[in-house]
């Protein structure tokens with residue numbers, strides 16, 4: 288129950304009361320405060336602060352989401368077959384082209400032919416050899432032998448008087464081997480033209496062995512059975528000369544390095560046919576001479 292005092296009934300001798308506006312509110316069982324104007328006269332009973340009770344922070348357990356594992360196909364190395372303890376038999380290596388054949392002896396058989404021997408390689412690459420192919424150099428002429436063993440090639444159609452070497456390859460169902468080493472060099476025989484005239488000495492064909500380089504000899508035209516001089520200017524260089532003087536046709540004779548005319552004393556160089564002493568004014572007219580397969584011919 289609340290009792291209220293009328294400020295007008297308060298005694299006027301209350302000290303230090305600046306105004307008459309004062310009141311006392313008394314609440315039964317409790318005097319909360321005395322307020323005079325805007326000045327506090329009494330201490331307010333401290334309000335007991337409730338202790339702050341910190342609630343323990345309950346940490347939520349971190350739940351890790353399981354990481355999804357990749358579903359890729361396992362590597363081949365993880366397969367049981369790759370295990371060192373696997374009992375599967377090893378895979379045989381794939382077949383390859385054969386090894387190179389071994390070149391043999393090459394031989395000329397004429398002006399346009401040759402033979403070349405070869406030996407089959409020891410390793411055929413796992414597949415049977417089906418053929419061998421030989422190639423000429425120069426010319427690139429090829430000859431094929433459809434066989435699996437060693438053998439001999441026979442070439443035709445080569446060029447006469449030409450030096451050749453040959454190589455051989457082996458072929459199987461996989462491919463072609465590398466080339467063998469080059470053969471020995473051969474030289475096909477010279478082709479003797481039908482118009483060529485053999486030169487003879489004492490009734491026998493004149494050969495390279497009958498005349499030295501730098502020398503001139505007397506020989507016979509086998510077609511006309513007349514004489515001529517044959518000079519060898521180099522290893523494979525020959526010239527022929529008539530035996531009559533260019534002055535008035537006197538008979539020439541070999542005198543060392545000159546061809547001398549007994550009629551008026553003219554002399555000619557035995558190698559070049561040039562006049563070295565007159566009165567002849569013209570050199571000897573050369574005759575074309577060549578060595579074919581070791582023999583001398585007028586061509």
Ligand code: FES
Pocket residue numbers: 532533534535536537548549550551552553565566567
């Ligand atoms: S014919 Fe030979 S020099 Fe006169």
